[in-house]
Amino acid sequence: MPGAVGATPMNRTLGQRILVTLPYLWLLVLFFAPFLIVLKISFSDLAVSRPPYTPQFDLSGGWAGIRDFFAELDFENYTFLAEDSLYINAYLSSLKIAAVSTVITLLIGYAIAYALARTPRRWRPTLVMLVILPFWTSFLIRVYAWIGILKTEGLLNQALLSIGLISEPLHIMNTTTAVYIGIVYSYLPFMILPIYATLEKMDESLLEAAADLGSSRLAAFCLVTLPLSLPGVIAGCFLVFIPAIGEFVIPDLLGGSETLMIGKTLWVEFFNNRDWPLASAVATLLLLLLIVPIVLFQRQQMKQEIGG
Amino acid sequence: MTLPFAPWADPAAKPLIDLRNVTKRFGAFEAVKNLSLTIFEREFFAILGPSGCGKTTLMRMLAGFETPSEGEILLGEQDLVPIPPAKRPVNMMFQSYALFPHLNVEKNIAFGLKREGVAKGEIADRVTDIMRLVQLTDFARRKPDQLSGGQRQRVALARALVKRPRLLLLDEPLGALDKKLRQETQFELMNIQETLGTTFVIVTHDQEEAMTVSSRIAVMRAGELAQVATPTDLYEHPDSRFVADFIGEVTVLEGRVTNASRGGVGLAFIEGATDLRVITDDAPPAGTEAWLALRPEKVSIARARPDEADNALPGKVLDIAYLGNISTYHVELANGAVVKAQESNRQRADRRGITWEDDVWVSWEEDAGVLLLT
Numbered sequence: 001m002p003g004a005v006g007a008t009p010m011n012r013t014l015g016q017r018i019l020v021t022l023p024y025l026w027l028l029v030l031f032f033a034p035f036l037i038v039l040k041i042s043f044s045d046l047a048v049s050r051p052p053y054t055p056q057f058d059l060s061g062g063w064a065g066i067r068d069f070f071a072e073l074d075f076e077n078y079t080f081l082a083e084d085s086l087y088i089n090a091y092l093s094s095l096k097i098a099a100v101s102t103v104i105t106l107l108i109g110y111a112i113a114y115a116l117a118r119t120p121r122r123w124r125p126t127l128v129m130l131v132i133l134p135f136w137t138s139f140l141i142r143v144y145a146w147i148g149i150l151k152t153e154g155l156l157n158q159a160l161l162s163i164g165l166i167s168e169p170l171h172i173m174n175t176t177t178a179v180y181i182g183i184v185y186s187y188l189p190f191m192i193l194p195i196y197a198t199l200e201k202m203d204e205s206l207l208e209a210a211a212d213l214g215s216s217r218l219a220a221f222c223l224v225t226l227p228l229s230l231p232g233v234i235a236g237c238f239l240v241f242i243p244a245i246g247e248f249v250i251p252d253l254l255g256g257s258e259t260l261m262i263g264k265t266l267w268v269e270f271f272n273n274r275d276w277p278l279a280s281a282v283a284t285l286l287l288l289l290l291i292v293p294i295v296l297f298q299r300q301q302m303k304q305e306i307g308g
Numbered sequence: 309m310t311l312p313f314a315p316w317a318d319p320a321a322k323p324l325i326d327l328r329n330v331t332k333r334f335g336a337f338e339a340v341k342n343l344s345l346t347i348f349e350r351e352f353f354a355i356l357g358p359s360g361c362g363k364t365t366l367m368r369m370l371a372g373f374e375t376p377s378e379g380e381i382l383l384g385e386q387d388l389v390p391i392p393p394a395k396r397p398v399n400m401m402f403q404s405y406a407l408f409p410h411l412n413v414e415k416n417i418a419f420g421l422k423r424e425g426v427a428k429g430e431i432a433d434r435v436t437d438i439m440r441l442v443q444l445t446d447f448a449r450r451k452p453d454q455l456s457g458g459q460r461q462r463v464a465l466a467r468a469l470v471k472r473p474r475l476l477l478l479d480e481p482l483g484a485l486d487k488k489l490r491q492e493t494q495f496e497l498m499n500i501q502e503t504l505g506t507t508f509v510i511v512t513h514d515q516e517e518a519m520t521v522s523s524r525i526a527v528m529r530a531g532e533l534a535q536v537a538t539p540t541d542l543y544e545h546p547d548s549r550f551v552a553d554f555i556g557e558v559t560v561l562e563g564r565v566t567n568a569s570r571g572g573v574g575l576a577f578i579e580g581a582t583d584l585r586v587i588t589d590d591a592p593p594a595g596t597e598a599w600l601a602l603r604p605e606k607v608s609i610a611r612a613r614p615d616e617a618d619n620a621l622p623g624k625v626l627d628i629a630y631l632g633n634i635s636t637y638h639v640e641l642a643n644g645a646v647v648k649a650q651e652s653n654r655q656r657a658d659r660r661g662i663t664w665e666d667d668v669w670v671s672w673e674e675d676a677g678v679l680l681l682t
């Protein structure tokens with residue numbers, strides 16, 4: 001929290017004040033102001049003009065002009081979104097894809113984090129480095145690389161065909177499956193790292209104590225390891241779920257026509273249909289949709305800080 | 309009148325724990341070397357030794373976290389080695405306490421009973437009882453991080469005890485407590501052990517603690533047993549310089565055995581001077597290299613040569629450690645050896661005037677010291 005620098009508001013120096021104001025300024029300029037603009041556009045109407053919507057904000061009309069400006073804003077775009085099932089389906093489908101990807105990422109990520117935390121201490125920094133290593137290559141390029149792997153004549157099919165596991169190439173590319181693969185691959189580090197952090201600091205004698213008190217290995221895992229790693233699991237899930245909902249690049253590059261995701265819908269409205277007002281409404285709704293899990297996440301983190 | 313509790317002295321008594329030639333190797337390193345030991349029911353048995361001598365390893369073998377590389381561990385008639393920790397009637401109180409941080413005191417204590425499948429009502433009763441015994445009733449709903457060190461120690465104890473193990477292992481249970489609390493807790497532990505009649509094996513590197521609480525003490529040295537005896541025997545009759553030095557304060561004088569007579573021997577200690585007289589059960593042959601271990605409280609100090617002492621040597625006061633109730637004088641003898649003499653400061657005797665650099669006489673009786681061959 002920006003305010004929690006340790007000094008009370010009374011005795012802050014000028015430097016501290018600036019330091020505290022900076023993040024707010026950042027949010028104001030780079031987040032809140034653009035959001036207001038998008039919100040305003042979402043209440044506007046499509047127009048063949050440049051920029052492609054009316055009304056435009058214009059101070060030359062004076063007081064009356066401003067009143068007219070506000071009178072012209074309406075919820076038309078939102079009504080349209082609610083009435084056309086395409087958008088609702090896109091939202092729901094995004095939620096579903098994000099949720100399923102999160103669960104898959106959790107299962108794989110937990111296993112990897114668990115294995116990492118159990119390897120001898122001297123190997124761990126290297127292995128954690130390997131988890132982070134993909135970030136050194138652009139996200140976009142890595143997703144492109146998956147095309148080379150997943151396409152019909154791609155590496156995966158070649159490999160499977162050559163060892164005789166399949167006789168026909170698999171059609172993964174341009175399906176929702178490819179999107180799942182892309183999301184799980186891309187977001188895996190965000191799941192592994194927080195879980196690893198909680199598992200790594202867990203005292204191993206707790207598991208011995210559990211065994212000493214009569215637990216099987218499975219019981220010790222369920223009753224001790226899992227609850228103690230829960231904060232990491234929750235953090236990881238949010239870090240995957242939230243960005244996955246609005247994901248655009250992965251469904252665009254790997255998904256097909258069947259894959260409906262709101263990020264892609266947004267892009268189509270904006271650039272293909274040039275319907276800025278509707279696209280803005282889609283974006284605003286998406287933001288509202290994301291705020292719920294983000295607030296939940298923040299509260300969880302806060303509880304964690306107070307509890308720990 | 310009841311007989312003193314000493315099952316180890318009774319050849320017919322069956323031990324609860326019987327370690328037979330147990331060796332534990334980590335790679336090429338032998339942490340425990342060919343160790344044999346018996347522990348009897350209701351004993352409060354202490355394992356004492358310097359850090360790294362293998363105490364924890366021995367405990368972990370009893371708990372089942374380590375498998376002996378060689379040898380057997382029997383509990384009653386039962387071979388313990390193949391039994392996993394979860395199935396042993398043995399519980400351990402960990403050096404770090406290892407309390408489950410996400411569970412409150414009550415749930416920590418109930419953990420083991422739930423795994424055992426004890427009925428709900430009985431769990432509640434047993435947990436309540438044990439919490440009363442260790443005075444934790446008021447803290448039942450607190451999490452471990454809301455407890456003081458002493459309270460955490462009691463949770464760890466209660467959590468192990470509530471399982472009613474046949475053997476309770478305590479690995480440096482009081483190591484994390486400050487001195488005053490540690491002394492109080494020692495007596496609490498003794499009371500609890502007496503109340504429940506559980507066999508306790510406690511590991512410690514604090515000799516005072518071992519002396520206070522235990523029925524017998526095993527002194528370990530580099531993976532081996534140096535001596536197993538009651539606290540009194542260990543103090544009065546150590547059988548090696550290591551044990552004599554490890555338990556309490558001691559002066560060790562090196563010499564050579566001369567003639568044997570009157571149930572004792574002479575020890576040629578200072579060339580040219582009269583031999584020291586030592587009473588010993590089996591006198592080694594003359595010429596053997598030997599050591600005399602002397603407890604400081606058995607050595608007297610005076611300005612003049614005492615008339616009736618069996619052994620008396622002149623020296624110079626090198627140092628005085630004033631401890632309030634007692635003072636320890638370090639007296640340097642003619643050959644450079646230093647003898648410690650302890651006097652209580654009860655009466656204002658003339659020796660209170662003794663100070664640094666004074667010429668004094670130290671003296672002791674022929675049965676005051678112990679003759680050691682190793």
Ligand SMILES: Nc1ncnc2c1ncn2[C@@H]1O[C@H](COP(=O)(O)OP(=O)(O)O)[C@@H](O)[C@H]1O
Pocket residue numbers: 334337339357358359360361362363364365366
């Ligand atoms: N798992 C292990 N691997 C290798 N060496 C170990 C292991 N556990 C203990 N040791 C070694 O065995 C020796 C005895 O250790 P320990 O039983 O913990 O001593 P203590 O409890 O008496 O301080 C030490 O030198 C320690 O380094």
Ligand SMILES: [Mg+2]
Pocket residue numbers: 363364403
């Ligand atoms: Mg230890």
